[in-house]
Amino acid sequence: MDFLFTIGLLVLGACVWTLTERVRTLERALREGGSLDRQAELRSPPARVVHNDREPQPADDMAAARAAAFASRQAAAEARRALIDSPPPPLSERSRPSPEESPETLGGVFERLVGGRLLIWIGGIALALSGLFLVRYSIQIGLITPAIRMLMATAFGLVLIVAGEVARRRPDAAIDPRVAQALVGAGILVLYAAAYGSHVLYGLVGLRAASALMVAVTLAALVLALRHGAPAAVMGLAGGFLTPVLVGQGSESSIPLLTYLALLNAALFALAARRGWTWLAASAVALSFAWTLLLVFLAPAHALPAGVFILVLSVAASLLRAGGGWHLDFLRPAAIGLAELSILVGRTDLGLPAWALFASLAAATFFLAPRRAEYRSLPAIALALALGLLFLEAARPAADPLLPWIAAGITLLFAAGALPGALRGTARALPTAIYCAAFAGPLLILRLIEPALLARPAWGLLFAAAALGPLFLAWQRSAEHRSEVHGDLLVLPAASALLLLAFAAFDLLPADLLAAGWLVLALAAAVAARRFTDRGVADLAFYAVMAAAMWASAMVPGLWGTMLASLAGIPARASALPSPGETLLVLGLPVPLLFLFWRYTPPRSWARPVPLVVAALFGGACVYVLWKQVFAIGPDSDFVAYAFAERTVVNQALFLLGWAVCGGRLPVPGLSADGRRLAGLALTGLAAARLVWFDMLLHNPLLTDQNVGALPLLNLILPAFFLSAFWLYKARHAAERGRRSGLWLGLFLGAVIIGTGLMVRQGFHGPILTGFDLSGAESYGYSLAGLLLSIALLLAGIRLPDKALRLAGLALLTATICKVFLIDAAALEGLLRILSFLGLGVALIGIGKLYGTVLRAEAPAARAAQPSGA
Numbered sequence: 001m002d003f004l005f006t007i008g009l010l011v012l013g014a015c016v017w018t019l020t021e022r023v024r025t026l027e028r029a030l031r032e033g034g035s036l037d038r039q040a041e042l043r044s045p046p047a048r049v050v051h052n053d054r055e056p057q058p059a060d061d062m063a064a065a066r067a068a069a070f071a072s073r074q075a076a077a078e079a080r081r082a083l084i085d086s087p088p089p090p091l092s093e094r095s096r097p098s099p100e101e102s103p104e105t106l107g108g109v110f111e112r113l114v115g116g117r118l119l120i121w122i123g124g125i126a127l128a129l130s131g132l133f134l135v136r137y138s139i140q141i142g143l144i145t146p147a148i149r150m151l152m153a154t155a156f157g158l159v160l161i162v163a164g165e166v167a168r169r170r171p172d173a174a175i176d177p178r179v180a181q182a183l184v185g186a187g188i189l190v191l192y193a194a195a196y197g198s199h200v201l202y203g204l205v206g207l208r209a210a211s212a213l214m215v216a217v218t219l220a221a222l223v224l225a226l227r228h229g230a231p232a233a234v235m236g237l238a239g240g241f242l243t244p245v246l247v248g249q250g251s252e253s254s255i256p257l258l259t260y261l262a263l264l265n266a267a268l269f270a271l272a273a274r275r276g277w278t279w280l281a282a283s284a285v286a287l288s289f290a291w292t293l294l295l296v297f298l299a300p301a302h303a304l305p306a307g308v309f310i311l312v313l314s315v316a317a318s319l320l321r322a323g324g325g326w327h328l329d330f331l332r333p334a335a336i337g338l339a340e341l342s343i344l345v346g347r348t349d350l351g352l353p354a355w356a357l358f359a360s361l362a363a364a365t366f367f368l369a370p371r372r373a374e375y376r377s378l379p380a381i382a383l384a385l386a387l388g389l390l391f392l393e394a395a396r397p398a399a400d401p402l403l404p405w406i407a408a409g410i411t412l413l414f415a416a417g418a419l420p421g422a423l424r425g426t427a428r429a430l431p432t433a434i435y436c437a438a439f440a441g442p443l444l445i446l447r448l449i450e451p452a453l454l455a456r457p458a459w460g461l462l463f464a465a466a467a468l469g470p471l472f473l474a475w476q477r478s479a480e481h482r483s484e485v486h487g488d489l490l491v492l493p494a495a496s497a498l499l500l501l502a503f504a505a506f507d508l509l510p511a512d513l514l515a516a517g518w519l520v521l522a523l524a525a526a527v528a529a530r531r532f533t534d535r536g537v538a539d540l541a542f543y544a545v546m547a548a549a550m551w552a553s554a555m556v557p558g559l560w561g562t563m564l565a566s567l568a569g570i571p572a573r574a575s576a577l578p579s580p581g582e583t584l585l586v587l588g589l590p591v592p593l594l595f596l597f598w599r600y601t602p603p604r605s606w607a608r609p610v611p612l613v614v615a616a617l618f619g620g621a622c623v624y625v626l627w628k629q630v631f632a633i634g635p636d637s638d639f640v641a642y643a644f645a646e647r648t649v650v651n652q653a654l655f656l657l658g659w660a661v662c663g664g665r666l667p668v669p670g671l672s673a674d675g676r677r678l679a680g681l682a683l684t685g686l687a688a689a690r691l692v693w694f695d696m697l698l699h700n701p702l703l704t705d706q707n708v709g710a711l712p713l714l715n716l717i718l719p720a721f722f723l724s725a726f727w728l729y730k731a732r733h734a735a736e737r738g739r740r741s742g743l744w745l746g747l748f749l750g751a752v753i754i755g756t757g758l759m760v761r762q763g764f765h766g767p768i769l770t771g772f773d774l775s776g777a778e779s780y781g782y783s784l785a786g787l788l789l790s791i792a793l794l795l796a797g798i799r800l801p802d803k804a805l806r807l808a809g810l811a812l813l814t815a816t817i818c819k820v821f822l823i824d825a826a827a828l829e830g831l832l833r834i835l836s837f838l839g840l841g842v843a844l845i846g847i848g849k850l851y852g853t854v855l856r857a858e859a860p861a862a863r864a865a866q867p868s869g870a
Contacts, residue, residue, distance in 0.1 A: 146202040153194040160187030161224065184224050185234070191217045192240055200256055210256070214263050222271045233271055233280055240264045241287045254295050254302040258309040261288050265313065269322050278325025285317045285328070289336050296344045307344045307357040310337045314361055318368050318375065329374040335381055337361055342385045346392060355406060359413055362386065366417035376427065379417060379434050386410050387441045394449040404453060407442035414438035415469060422473060429492075432473065436496035439469040447503065460507030467500035478532060490528075491536035498525060498540055502547070512585045515552035518544055519593040526600040535602075542607045545597055548590065549614045555586045559621060569698045571639050574628045583625045587618040594618070640768075644706040647694055648720040651687045655727035658683030662734055677734070684731045688747050691724050696754055701769040702761065712763045721755025742804075749808050752793075756785050779823070786816035 164183030195217055199210030221240075225233040241264070244257055265284050272281040292313075295306035314337030317328060341358040344350060365378035390407055393400055400406070415438040421431030443466050447459055454462065474493035498521060505517035522544035529538035553560065556578045566572040577583075594615035601608040627650065631642045660666035662680020664673070671679065695701075701708050701717075709715025725748050732744035760781045761769045790813035797806025 147204055150194050150198045150202070150204060153190055153197070157187045157190030157194060160184070160190060161220070163187075164224075181229065185238075188217065188221045188224065189238075189240075189242070191220070196244065196260060214260055219267070222267050222274075225271050226274065230275075230277060230280075233268075233275075233277065237268060237280065237283055237287075240268075241284075241291070244291075252301060254298070254305045257291070257295075258305055261291060262309065262312075265317075269320055272322035273320075276323035276325070278323040278327045281317070281320075281322035282325075282327035282331050285313065285331060285333050285336075288313055289333075289340065293340055293343075296340055296347075300350060303344060303347070303350065304353060304357075307341060307354060310340050310344075311357050311361050311364075313337065315364050315368075319371075329372055332374060332378070334361065334365055334368055334375065334378050338365070338378075338382050338385055342389055345389050348396075351400075352402065355409075358386070358389075359409065363413060363417060366421075369421070376430060379414070380430060383410075383414050383434055383437060383441070386414070387437075387445065390442055391445050391449065394445055399450060403450065404446065407446055410442045411438050411466075419473075423476060432492045435473060436470050436492050439466045440496050440500055443500070444503070456507040460504045463500045463504035463507065467497045467504065470494070470496035470500070490532065490534050491540065494525060494528070494537045495540050498544060502544070512555060512582065513589070515548040515555070515586065516589045516593060518548035518551065519590050519597065522548065523593060523597050523600065526597055530600050530602065538602060539607075541597070542601075542610070545594070545611055545614070549594075549618075552586050552590055552618065556583060556621075559583065559625065563624075567693070571633065571643065572628065573634055574632045575634055577625050577628055580626055580629060583622050588622045591615045591619045591622070640705045641707050643699065644695075644701060644708055644716055644720065647690065647699070648716055651690050651695075652719055652723060652727075654683050654687035654690070655724060658685075658687065659727060659730060681731065681735065684727065687724070688728060688731075691720075691751065692747070695720060696750065700754075701758060703770065705768055705770050707767045708758070708762055708769060710767050713759060715762060715767075717755055717758045717762060721751045721758065725751035725755065745804055745808070752789065753812070756789050757782060760785050783816055783820050786812060786819070790816055 160183050164180045164187060167180035167183060192214070195210060195213035198204045198213070199206070205213065221233075241261075244260070265288055268284040269281050272278060272284075289310070292306045292310050295302045296310075297303070298306075314334045317331075317333035322328065338358070338361055341354070341361055345354045345358050347354065362379070362382035365375070365382050368375045369378055370376075387410070390403075390410060393403055393406070415435055418431040418435040418438065422428055422435045443463060446453060447463075451459070470493040474490050474497060477490055477493065501521050502518055505514060505521065509517045522541045525537055525541035525544060529535070529541060558576060558578050562572050562576045578586075594611045598608065598611040598615070601611065627646075631638070631646045633639055633642055633646065657666070658680045660680075661668060661683060662677050664676055668676060668679065698704075699706065708717050708720075728744055728748040728751060732741050732748060735741050735744055758769060760778065763781065764775065764778045765771065790809045793809025793812060794806055795809075797803065797809055
């Protein structure tokens with residue numbers, strides 16, 4: 001097998017040699033004549049041309065030949081320099097094949113890329129690796145002394161560089177300069193390895209001498225890259241960063257490696273700045289960060305020096321300019337450095353030194369942010385990482401005793417760094433957000449995760465003190481806001497101050513007074529918003545009101561649970577409700593504050609009715625709890641005795657209050673006429689809903705045992721249904737015509753019809769109306785009551801006049817007549833049947849005559865209202 005492999009290598013070498021000779025022949029032909037077709041013409045003897053009757057002389061031919069050769073060499077040198085110095089043209093400017101040319105085949109592409117380009121570079125890399133592996137092999141077998149090994153490696157690197165220079169001076173170098181570039185790059189890599197290994201592996205030279213040698217190599221690489229172009233620089237970049245991997249890290253500290261990386265970066269930045277190769281500087285920074293990422297996970301002797309290097313590299317790479325390219329700005333070295341230093345801080349064995357390195361780079365971001373548009377977000381990234389690290393530190397089982405000082409340092413650092421930009425910067429939104437988050441973030445993290453650090457009053461005072469920072473910024477912004485130089489400037493500081501003061505109130509006030517405290521803060525924000533006409537602050541105040549309302553509601557869960565259960569038919573008992581004192585403290589105290597907030601809300605704000613509705617809800621809840629104490633319904637016997645009376649009083653109070661507010665009889669400051677009308681109809685609608693849901697459906701006296709009163713006619717049914725019908729009919733007149741008016745009429749008819757039926761039932765059964773027995777006399781009583789009620793509705797509809805009411809009476813009369821003929825008359829006999837039909841006939845004739853008179857009176861008006869062409 002080895003024999004076949006050797007034969008194959010020889011055959012491959014012969015093929016390569018043949019191809020090389022052919023390529024040289026083609027290059028020579030191109031230099032001398034420009035094409036193969038010109039070779040015969042060049043080899044043929046030139047024709048003699050006579051000028052001025054004189055033949056050219058041999059001396060003239062020799063001078064012309066020398067001049068042509070000199071011009072050819074000059075053109076070749078210029079072409080070589082142009083190929084080295086100038087970057088390749090962009091794809092859009094490269095010449096495209098004409099349609100007549102045949103497309104390049106896949107084999108041709110493979111041959112051009114692999115055979116024409118990659119083989120040379122792979123060869124150069126192989127030469128460099130051979131030098132490195134020669135050094136390693138000599139170490140393993142102990143062939144020669146360490147000093148001789150390093151000298152041999154140095155000589156090998158120099159030979160490679162000299163070979164590259166020789167290849168560069170060849171005549172064909174202008175056509176293909178890659179051979180020279182590959183040799184020089186390999187030589188640079190070997191020299192780096194020799195200098196680094198002499199110090200780290202064998203200690204042949206000290207740190208200063210090794211540094212001097214590496215400086216010399218980097219200077220040589222800089223000079224050679226200037227001569228050989230970007231490929232040599234790439235080889236130097238790759239070799240420089242691979243040297244520590246190939247030679248090995250034998251030091252107990254990372255300082256030699258970091259020193260080497262610093263010198264390498266300095267050389268590459270200088271080269272990039274000289275040639276405008278920003279990509280080279282960005283590549284060096286990225287590879288350096290890759291090395292430091294490995295070091296931050298090692299022992300402290302390696303990690304802390306790596307942190308110092310990260311800090312220096314992040315700042316230097318962000319400040320230095322290497323050409324006009326975009327690569328460094330896109331890379332954002334400071335952001336990468338912050339991420340790696342946050343890993344360093346996250347370790348448990350480094351402590352304050354790691355925090356100091358992170359804080360130094362975070363402070364540097366405020367200096368870098370105004371310099372480039374791409375760097376404006378760096379302070380925000382630093383703050384986000386700092387808060388995340390603080391959260392992790394606080395969440396650990398054994399928290400750092402210096403945690404409060406670290407949080408204070410974060411606040412001071414970022415608040416001081418962001419304040420100038422928040423006050424005088426051109427783009428203030430981000431610095432303002434950083435400034436406000438610096439005051440709120442660390443304090444909130446410690447309060448939520450480590451509440452045992454301080455007592456509650458101390459936490460409250462600390463939150464109140466922290467709120468002074470955003471308040472100061474808001475005060476500084478207020479003068480600018482009044483001059484309308486900027487837009488919405490107060491929202492961020494106002495939101496931060498409001499949040500911090502809300503937490504201060506949480507720790508300083510008892511739970512029952514917290515909603516009132518938050519409402520005081522919301523009221524102060526509303527006053528500020530009205531003074532500065534700032535809609536954003538007004539919205540913040542509204543959100544604070546909502547938070548206070550939700551907190552107050554959560555403090556009395558028994559109240560809302562009992563009220564919801566009552567909607568399902570479970571009686572609301574006084575024992576299930578909170579005490580009156582607690583209710584007044586939690587819900588009653590916020591009512592005037594909500595009303596004041598409503599007064600300071602801008603008139604056209606969409607949220608203006610909300611605080612008034614919440615105040616009405618809280619006030620109604622307080623009245624409800626107090627009212628429940630009057631009857632103090634407890635066991636089932638109390639419900640039977642007092643429930644109907646209690647509901648009747650509440651419903652009539654709501655009807656009366658709605659009527660008084662709607663008509664302006666009860667003045668409500670701040671409400672317009674439309675507002676009073678809407679509030680009155682809302683109260684009336686609430687009373688009507690209670691009447692329908694409780695008295696007609698869930699707790700109807702026909703279905704549930706309830707005392708309605710012992711006296712006929714003069715009992716609780718009269719106010720519960722007939723007085724309610726009166727209020728409902730007044731609401732029909734107050735409402736607009738159309739569906740709402742029809743709704744009130746339907747509720748009115750339901751109240752009077754059900755009330756009339758309950759009156760008849762009470763006359764036969766007494767105070768308790770439940771049961772299934774129905775006597776004949778009671779059935780006739782319902783017919784008589786229906787007849788009387790229909791007559792009353794007809795007369796009222798004619799008198800008012802109200803055609804809908806009149807029609808309702810006629811419909812009720814029709815239903816009553818049907819009942820009399822189909823049910824009542826069938827049960828009567830003899831004289832009673834005669835008298836009943838006699839009375840019914842007289843009544844119907846009288847009603848019919850009256851109704852006919854009304855219709856005849858309305859006919860002329862109806863004809864006059866018709867169109868003339870109808």
